[in-house]
Amino acid sequence: MKEKYEVGHLIYDPTIYDGLNSDLSDLDFYMKWLPRDKNAHILELCCGTGRLTIPIAKRGYRNITGVDITTSMLNEAKVKAQKANVNVNFIEADIRFLELAQTYDFIFIPFNSIHHLYKNEDLFNVFAGIRKHLKKDGYFLFDCYNPNIRYIVEGEKHLKKIAEFQTSDNREIVIKQQMHYEYDTQINRIEWHYFINGEFNSIQRLDMRMYFPQELDSNLLLNNFNIVDKFGNFEEVKFDESSNKQIYICKKA
Numbered sequence: 001m002k003e004k005y006e007v008g009h010l011i012y013d014p015t016i017y018d019g020l021n022s023d024l025s026d027l028d029f030y031m032k033w034l035p036r037d038k039n040a041h042i043l044e045l046c047c048g049t050g051r052l053t054i055p056i057a058k059r060g061y062r063n064i065t066g067v068d069i070t071t072s073m074l075n076e077a078k079v080k081a082q083k084a085n086v087n088v089n090f091i092e093a094d095i096r097f098l099e100l101a102q103t104y105d106f107i108f109i110p111f112n113s114i115h116h117l118y119k120n121e122d123l124f125n126v127f128a129g130i131r132k133h134l135k136k137d138g139y140f141l142f143d144c145y146n147p148n149i150r151y152i153v154e155g156e157k158h159l160k161k162i163a164e165f166q167t168s169d170n171r172e173i174v175i176k177q178q179m180h181y182e183y184d185t186q187i188n189r190i191e192w193h194y195f196i197n198g199e200f201n202s203i204q205r206l207d208m209r210m211y212f213p214q215e216l217d218s219n220l221l222l223n224n225f226n227i228v229d230k231f232g233n234f235e236e237v238k239f240d241e242s243s244n245k246q247i248y249i250c251k252k253a
């Protein structure tokens with residue numbers, strides 16, 4: 001197994017990240033599954049800049065914790081929480097080695113973040129940590145892509161423009177993408193070519209481990225989770241072969 005996995009620093013430049021990821025179409029879905037009790041203890045793993053954490057806190061959840069490993073992302077999340085006048089407990093930690101003082105009513109890993117767990121061991125460590133921190137009847141939710149071989153093959157053929165936007169600090173960003181899928185590790189070695197204010201800036205690596213549907217189902221069962229439901233999009237259409245996403249609703253077995 002190759003050991004070097006990478007996510008380039010510009011991928012986690014918080015202002016560029018937020019400019020690129022302004023869509024909140026997953027928020028209502030997660031809101032729907034949150035406990036009704038606003039005092040419930042909520043844990044978001046890989047919370048990043050608080051794209052979902054802060055809107056959830058703004059809707060009255062008082063005990064929400066966000067964990068992330070990237071300092072730049074968490075710093076931005078803290079600034080945004082302060083501006084929004086909400087109280088969120090942000091913790092800098094690696095979710096593969098979770099040791100928190102609290103147990104939770106609801107744990108979630110949104111926005112494809114499990115693709116950054118590159119080895120089976122990483123995924124199993126995260127599942128074990130969630131089992132340890134989730135209350136008996138608590139829910140564990142996450143979403144990720146349904147690997148699309150045709151899309152990956154197309155993505156390997158040429159560099160393609162995937163985004164063009166302006167950041168809140170007035171940088172014009174263009175991102176072009178090229179994929180290189182590794183057939184042994186299931187890691188899509190994605191390159192993002194950044195152009196800032198009309199000039200080429202750099203190539204940033206965005207390695208993403210693909211998880212195939214049956215593989216994820218089995219891994220959850222092996223790690224003593226029951227799959228309560230599995231959807232193919234945030235409108236809760238049942239997962240099937242046409243689904244772009246895998247969205248899991250789980251409980252402890």
Ligand SMILES: C[S@@+](CC[C@H](N)C(=O)[O-])C[C@H]1O[C@@H](n2cnc3c(N)ncnc32)[C@H](O)[C@@H]1O
Binds near residue numbers: 012045070073093
């Ligand atoms: C795609 S972003 C998602 C951020 C946020 N949840 C959102 O919805 O915008 C992935 C995040 O996962 C974090 N991350 C990746 N590996 C991690 C790990 N092992 N432990 C904690 N955070 C991790 C990255 O720092 C990044 O902020």
